[in-house]
Amino acid sequence: MKTAQAGTLESMDCIVSVTESDKGRGISIVMEGASVARFGEAMVKATKDTLKSLGVRDISVSIQDNGAGDLVLKARVEAAVRRLAGGKAA
Amino acid sequence: MRLRRTKLYLPGNNPNMLLRGHLFNPDGVILDLEDAVAVSEKDAARILVRDVLRKGDFGNCEVTVRINAMDTDLWRSDIETVVPCGIDGIRIPKVENPKDIAIMDEALSHIESKAKMRVGKTLIFCLLETALGIWNAYDIAKASRRVAAICPGGEDLRADLKTTRSENSEELIGPRRIVVLAAHAAGVDALDTVYADITDDAGLRRETEWVKQLGFQGKSVIHPNQIPIIHDVFTPTDREIEQAKKIVEAAVEAAARGLGAVQVDGKMVDKPVVKRAEYTLQRAGLSAGGEK
Amino acid sequence: MAINAVGRDIPDSIPGYGDVKHFKGHDRRPPEGNRFGKRNRTAFNSRTDKTLPDIKAAISASGLKSGMTISFHHHLRNGDFVVNAVLDACAEMGIRDLVIFPTALFGVHKHLTRHIQSGVIRQIMGSVNGPIGQLASEGGMSVPVILRSHGGRPRAVTSGEVVIDVAFIAAPTSDKYGNLSGAVGKSACGSLGYAHSDAEYAQCVIAITDNLVPYPAPCIHIPQFFVDFVVVVNSIGDPAGIVSGTTRVTRDPMRLLIADNAAKLIEATPYFKNGISFQTGAGGISLAVAAYVREAMRERGIKGSFGLGGITEFFVDMMKEGLFERLLDVQSFDLAAVRSIGENPNHVEISADWYANPWNAGCAVNMLDTVVLGATEVDRDFNVNVNTEADGALLHGIGGHQDTAAGAQLTIITTPLLRGRIPCAVDSVYTVTTPGEVVDAIVTEFGVAINPRRQDLIDAAKEAGNVPLVTMDELIDKAHGFTGSMSPVETEERIIGVIEYRDGTVIDVVKQLKKK
Numbered sequence: 007m008k009t010a011q012a013g014t015l016e017s018m019d020c021i022v023s024v025t026e027s028d029k030g031r032g033i034s035i036v037m038e039g040a041s042v043a044r045f046g047e048a049m050v051k052a053t054k055d056t057l058k059s060l061g062v063r064d065i066s067v068s069i070q071d072n073g074a075g076d077l078v079l080k081a082r083v084e085a086a087v088r089r090l091a092g093g094k095a096a
Numbered sequence: 097m098r099l100r101r102t103k104l105y106l107p108g109n110n111p112n113m114l115l116r117g118h119l120f121n122p123d124g125v126i127l128d129l130e131d132a133v134a135v136s137e138k139d140a141a142r143i144l145v146r147d148v149l150r151k152g153d154f155g156n157c158e159v160t161v162r163i164n165a166m167d168t169d170l171w172r173s174d175i176e177t178v179v180p181c182g183i184d185g186i187r188i189p190k191v192e193n194p195k196d197i198a199i200m201d202e203a204l205s206h207i208e209s210k211a212k213m214r215v216g217k218t219l220i221f222c223l224l225e226t227a228l229g230i231w232n233a234y235d236i237a238k239a240s241r242r243v244a245a246i247c248p249g250g251e252d253l254r255a256d257l258k259t260t261r262s263e264n265s266e267e268l269i270g271p272r273r274i275v276v277l278a279a280h281a282a283g284v285d286a287l288d289t290v291y292a293d294i295t296d297d298a299g300l301r302r303e304t305e306w307v308k309q310l311g312f313q314g315k316s317v318i319h320p321n322q323i324p325i326i327h328d329v330f331t332p333t334d335r336e337i338e339q340a341k342k343i344v345e346a347a348v349e350a351a352a353r354g355l356g357a358v359q360v361d362g363k364m365v366d367k368p369v370v371k372r373a374e375y376t377l378q379r380a381g382l383s384a385g386g387e388k
Numbered sequence: 389m390a391i392n393a394v395g396r397d398i399p400d401s402i403p404g405y406g407d408v409k410h411f412k413g414h415d416r417r418p419p420e421g422n423r424f425g426k427r428n429r430t431a432f433n434s435r436t437d438k439t440l441p442d443i444k445a446a447i448s449a450s451g452l453k454s455g456m457t458i459s460f461h462h463h464l465r466n467g468d469f470v471v472n473a474v475l476d477a478c479a480e481m482g483i484r485d486l487v488i489f490p491t492a493l494f495g496v497h498k499h500l501t502r503h504i505q506s507g508v509i510r511q512i513m514g515s516v517n518g519p520i521g522q523l524a525s526e527g528g529m530s531v532p533v534i535l536r537s538h539g540g541r542p543r544a545v546t547s548g549e550v551v552i553d554v555a556f557i558a559a560p561t562s563d564k565y566g567n568l569s570g571a572v573g574k575s576a577c578g579s580l581g582y583a584h585s586d587a588e589y590a591q592c593v594i595a596i597t598d599n600l601v602p603y604p605a606p607c608i609h610i611p612q613f614f615v616d617f618v619v620v621v622n623s624i625g626d627p628a629g630i631v632s633g634t635t636r637v638t639r640d641p642m643r644l645l646i647a648d649n650a651a652k653l654i655e656a657t658p659y660f661k662n663g664i665s666f667q668t669g670a671g672g673i674s675l676a677v678a679a680y681v682r683e684a685m686r687e688r689g690i691k692g693s694f695g696l697g698g699i700t701e702f703f704v705d706m707m708k709e710g711l712f713e714r715l716l717d718v719q720s721f722d723l724a725a726v727r728s729i730g731e732n733p734n735h736v737e738i739s740a741d742w743y744a745n746p747w748n749a750g751c752a753v754n755m756l757d758t759v760v761l762g763a764t765e766v767d768r769d770f771n772v773n774v775n776t777e778a779d780g781a782l783l784h785g786i787g788g789h790q791d792t793a794a795g796a797q798l799t800i801i802t803t804p805l806l807r808g809r810i811p812c813a814v815d816s817v818y819t820v821t822t823p824g825e826v827v828d829a830i831v832t833e834f835g836v837a838i839n840p841r842r843q844d845l846i847d848a849a850k851e852a853g854n855v856p857l858v859t860m861d862e863l864i865d866k867a868h869g870f871t872g873s874m875s876p877v878e879t880e881e882r883i884i885g886v887i888e889y890r891d892g893t894v895i896d897v898v899k900q901l902k903k904k
Binding site: 017018040041043044045046047048071072073074075076 | 807808872
């Protein structure tokens with residue numbers, strides 16, 4: 007399975023790793039980090055929204071968070087997905 | 097007049113600095129896609145910088161992006177991504193030739209018109225980091241109406257000059273003087289390079305006083321703690337402001353009474369002195385009257 | 389059930405705590421009764437040596453039994469060996485169900501977890517942190533933790549609300565007759581301020597020392613007539629954890645920015661004049677505020693009167709330079725402070741009672757002009773939380789927060805607005821430690837919010853022109869813009885922590901976290 011990742015573990019950043027999934031498997035997300043307790047739902051929504059806007063339906067996403075807000079999380083998801091696709095970013 | 101005493105570099109792949117760097121109150125921020133970003137992270141940084149620019153929360157800072165050099169295959173994607181976000185300007189590294197600026201001007205105009213922005217809105221800040229760039233400083237500054245400032249390089253320039261860093265940066269005295277001369281001849285700002293030793297506050301103050309004396313309007317900054325020191329040097333003292341006010345008031349009064357000669361405290365004051373007093377008030381953020 | 393003065397719904401009685409006196413406002417509970425008197429005792433000149441061979445012998449001699457209350461003090465901080473050694477001895481002697489009553493616990497005390505799980509310790513009245521805090525938060529203790537401030541604790545002791553059966557005092561120096569000093573010895577820690585009231589009020593006092601000197605001991609902080617037994621051990625603590633070395637002012641730009649904002653506010657107020665008194669913590673932002681204020685005092689030729697609280701080298705230097713007349717020291721943080729308290733008559737040891745007890749004829753915090761404090765959260769009403777973290781776990785003590793906030797003329801809370809994604813300005817704090825009515829300003833990297841109750845300070849800050857003023861609503865909105873909305877903390881109904889205000893009323897409670 008092809009994987010890619012983007013981001014760092016600096017403050018207010020996160021590492022997003024993405025792995026290809028077979029067609030029809032849908033989106034799976036695992037998360038760890040200090041903000042997950044209070045922001046887990048928001049993180050899932052931000053990730054799914056970004057995947058949707060990129061037209062990704064089947065993927066598995068792993069987030070190691072160190073305090074990223076939605077803006078940063080979305081940018082990291084996008085960068086990881088574009089790397090996975092092997093295309094040019096932005 | 098736009099104050100450009102300090103321009104703080106924000107590493108393009110560092111969310112913490114990108115989001116909070118403006119809180120240190122520099123006059124401008126430079127979101128850096130070039131040297132602060134590893135080659136393998138250029139794509140991720142570009143996305144992150146784009147999203148931070150779209151949020152657009154930079155206080156009163158002049159917002160610029162340092163793009164990758166024009167001899168790379170990155171710069172076009174850089175400007176296509178960041179210019180439509182509505183930035184104040186781009187900072188181009190390693191400019192050597194006025195032709196580069198002409199190419200950039202055209203590329204920016206194309207993006208601006210496509211994005212339905214005012215053509216010419218995006219300013220250009222030129223980093224002159226080679227001997228050739230310094231040599232061509234005036235022509236570069238004049239190559240486009242977008243050019244707002246020219247800036248000498250530091251380490252790259254030293255390498256190109258086949259020299260190394262000395263304690264007082266004597267090797268950069270010549271290039272700095274050329275940049276000041278060219279900038280003011282062309283009517284753009286002369287902005288100095290960074291002071292690399294972020295723990296040497298006294299050294300930073302000495303260098304800043306020196307470049308201010310040479311005729312620079314400000315310095316680039318790599319650490320927030322450097323900002324108050326540089327602002328302190330470039331901000332006129334209360335005494336200078338008082339004296340400048342007196343001179344400008346006397347000049348305005350003399351003009352109103354149709355007098356050619358201006359007198360302050362019983363002494364004749366020359367025209368250049370009045371001009372400098374007006375500039376002092378501008379730097380202090382006070383209106384000197386009659387300026388745009 | 390009643391809604392108290394900070395809007396918290398608190399039951400009238402809490403299992404393991406008893407009847408609740410509800411918080412009605414910071415100065416609404418008048419003192420009651422007389423000071424507590426401990427039993428009289430006598431020692432004739434036939435017994436001139438109080439030393440016993442080991443901790444177990446002292447425990448036996450003290451009459452300590454299962455279910456009693458024993459107290460400890462945190463002047464050895466994270467270097468302390470005494471708390472763990474005493475509880476180990478109790479466990480080996482089969483003593484159980486103890487209530488431990490420390491002035492504070494540190495990371496080194498995570499060792500106690502085993503004694504909690506085995507039932508040697510039934511309850512903690514004092515701060516909990518790290519693994520013990522996590523254990524308590526997850527329901528690992530049968531009785532709630534009771535938290536009191538540095539002033540609330542001596543109030544409970546001197547009023548007899550808490551009766552200490554045995555106080556164990558770690559003594560860097562003692563003689564055989566129980567004169568104790570913190571200023572000398574290989575484990576010197578400076579002030580013994582937190583131990584004073586317990587020495588005076590406990591039914592039995594055991595000193596534990598690693599430096600027995602001939603009678604009488606030098607530089608006596610706690611006198612012989614309070615002390616029943618003396619035990620000599622090899623070591624009472626690790627000097628590296630007892631005092632820190634030189635603490636440098638931070639170069640972290642975000643902390644400096646917050647500190648600079650706080651210093652500008654202080655300089656803008658009428659309190660910044662000759663005779664100013666000042667307290668800050670030893671944390672990064674606090675120390676940087678002190679550094680900026682020192683600079684401004686030099687520039688404007690201002691001489692202060694006293695520095696209060698936990699004393700650092702920084703304050704010692706300010707006194708040496710003439711920027712303070714006196715230091716009132718309840719806890720000495722570093723080597724320079726330890727040395728100074730032993731040498732300089734203007735560096736005065738004060739007890740926690742003297743420092744902060746609201747039920748005496750006047751404590752030191754009342755004379756304080758300015759205090760700079762921290763927070764994990766602040767809210768729209770300026771209420772401050774220092775006890776719980778974002779996940780709802782009870783992980784920090786109150787310290788002198790409530791006391792200095794209530795006492796000082798100008799109470800400043802410095803905190804980053806964002807800790808990663810966690811917002812520090814919220815609609816309503818998870819736990820109220822200190823009520824907003826005694827908090828004057830919140831200082832963040834995004835600006836300074838002054839309590840609207842203090843229009844005088846708002847006017848002074850505007851007049852100065854260089855204080856970046858914002859409203860609390862703006863701070864909360866700014867934080868929310870970055871972080872988005874938080875999901876609520878999921879809890880059980882059971883109360884695992886009771887936060888007392890300094891006057892002994894209950895200001896808030898902490899509930900058990902739901903298992904994930």
